[in-house]
Amino acid sequence: MNGGKEMSQDFIVVGAGIIGLATAERLLAQGATVTILERGAVGQESSWAGGGILSPLCPWDYPDEVTRLTSYSAALFAAWADSLHAASGIDPEYEASGMLVLPPFDACAAQQWCVAHGVKVERASRAATLAIPIVEKEAGEEGNALLLPEVAQVRNPRLLRALRKRVEALGGRIIEHCTVHDIVVGGGQVQALATACGTFSAQGYIVTAGAWSKQVLGRHAFNLDIKPARGQMLLFRFAAAPLRFILLQGDLYLISRRDGHLLVGSTLEDVGFDKQTTMAARDDLFERAQRLLPALAGMPLVQHWAGLRPASPRNIPAIGRHPQLDNLYINSGHFRYGVTMAPGSAAILSNELTGTPQPFDVTPYRAGWGI
Numbered sequence: 001m002n003g004g005k006e007m008s009q010d011f012i013v014v015g016a017g018i019i020g021l022a023t024a025e026r027l028l029a030q031g032a033t034v035t036i037l038e039r040g041a042v043g044q045e046s047s048w049a050g051g052g053i054l055s056p057l058c059p060w061d062y063p064d065e066v067t068r069l070t071s072y073s074a075a076l077f078a079a080w081a082d083s084l085h086a087a088s089g090i091d092p093e094y095e096a097s098g099m100l101v102l103p104p105f106d107a108c109a110a111q112q113w114c115v116a117h118g119v120k121v122e123r124a125s126r127a128a129t130l131a132i133p134i135v136e137k138e139a140g141e142e143g144n145a146l147l148l149p150e151v152a153q154v155r156n157p158r159l160l161r162a163l164r165k166r167v168e169a170l171g172g173r174i175i176e177h178c179t180v181h182d183i184v185v186g187g188g189q190v191q192a193l194a195t196a197c198g199t200f201s202a203q204g205y206i207v208t209a210g211a212w213s214k215q216v217l218g219r220h221a222f223n224l225d226i227k228p229a230r231g232q233m234l235l236f237r238f239a240a241a242p243l244r245f246i247l248l249q250g251d252l253y254l255i256s257r258r259d260g261h262l263l264v265g266s267t268l269e270d271v272g273f274d275k276q277t278t279m280a281a282r283d284d285l286f287e288r289a290q291r292l293l294p295a296l297a298g299m300p301l302v303q304h305w306a307g308l309r310p311a312s313p314r315n316i317p318a319i320g321r322h323p324q325l326d327n328l329y330i331n332s333g334h335f336r337y338g339v340t341m342a343p344g345s346a347a348i349l350s351n352e353l354t355g356t357p358q359p360f361d362v363t364p365y366r367a368g369w370g371i
């Protein structure tokens with residue numbers, strides 16, 4: 001990914017999830033020097049745990065501030081994934097697999113939203129549903145289901161590995177197992193970061209610490225409202241891809257990968273920083289998924305995990321400069337759609353840093369500081 005004006009500043013990015021890595025890549029490609037400080041290992045938190053659907057689940061349920069950013073960012077994805085594949089040799093498996101939305105949902109709002117936003121939509125035809133017998137039943141002969149054929153997916157762990165390689169190839173320095181403990185301030189600016197592995201200074205500082213962003217900012221967090229929201233996910237393995245489309249019903253989704261892996265997600269739980277999985281969630285997801293895909297019955301569970309999404313009010317991330325410290329920035333709070341929003345959010349932040357015109361009004365993301 002490239003574009004935008006050149007810059008010669010040096011930055012420290014706090015947190016190496018998809019948002020930190022995408023931000024670093026963007027800045028490096030524009031000539032900046034970047035060091036990423038990561039508390040654990042690169043890309044092992046929410047970004048690893050996510051499903052990789054490149055769209056809000058039911059886009060018509062979200063405010064414009066969310067869909068404007070997801071649409072802009074999703075449109076950058078195919079080229080971004082290609083460029084990462086070419087540069088790293090790791091294929092993030094970007095695929096416009098389409099998403100089939102099953103009832104119940106507000107069909108009228110859905111149709112209107114798709115028309116207003118120029119989004120391709122089809123009533124699920126008999127032919128489209130043939131690969132998924134149960135869907136025929138759910139969709140009915142009249143086609144009560146909606147197919148969004150342009151919705152794409154990626155495989156998060158692969159995307160993260162490709163992105164890491166790209167960041168390092170561009171000269172980015174990544175320091176793992178290095179927790180940022182404190183922000184040292186003086187003269188209206190950040191002077192340094194105190195960390196478990198020493199003190200680090202740069203001209204600019206960017207917090208991309210996901211669900212932990214408020215903790216990292218500490219007394220400088222203003223009214224930033226980002227907190228963890230646990231999501232649990234199940235993984236199964238078939239001999240071949242069991243579904244043609246991503247399948248969505250309410251908050252349940254099934255994502256079929258090329259190699260036969262099937263992801264079932266997800267829960268949305270307000271349990272603080274607790275990343276444990278629960279048997280109740282496992283049983284509930286499994287049972288509901290089986291109703292959509294009976295072939296799941298008897299399939300062994302390959303893996304069950306949980307991740308902590310960076311939850312923000314109305315799912316609107318905070319992107320931009322700190323209200324008082326003029327070399328401190330945030331790019332966080334992407335809640336349910338941080339993978340989708342990653343390249344777009346990185347572009348918006350780098351536009352702000354270089355004074356490049358924004359692709360649309362980004363005021364709502366600056367409001368994330370809560371002032």
Ligand SMILES: Cc1cc2nc3c(=O)[nH]c(=O)nc-3n(C[C@H](O)[C@H](O)[C@H](O)COP(=O)(O)OP(=O)(O)OC[C@H]3O[C@@H](n4cnc5c(N)ncnc54)[C@H](O)[C@@H]3O)c2cc1C
Binds near residue numbers: 017040047230308310
């Ligand atoms: C179950 C589940 C399903 C999801 N499905 C989708 C989906 O289909 N599509 C989609 O677009 N999004 C999805 N998401 C949301 C998406 O994964 C997140 O919005 C996104 O990963 C947030 O990225 P991030 O880089 O901000 O956070 P993270 O990936 O959590 O990265 C933050 C990093 O900061 C580090 N850090 C924290 N504190 C410190 C510190 N003090 N010092 C240094 N480093 C620190 C952490 O270790 C971590 O590596 C899903 C999330 C979950 C949990």
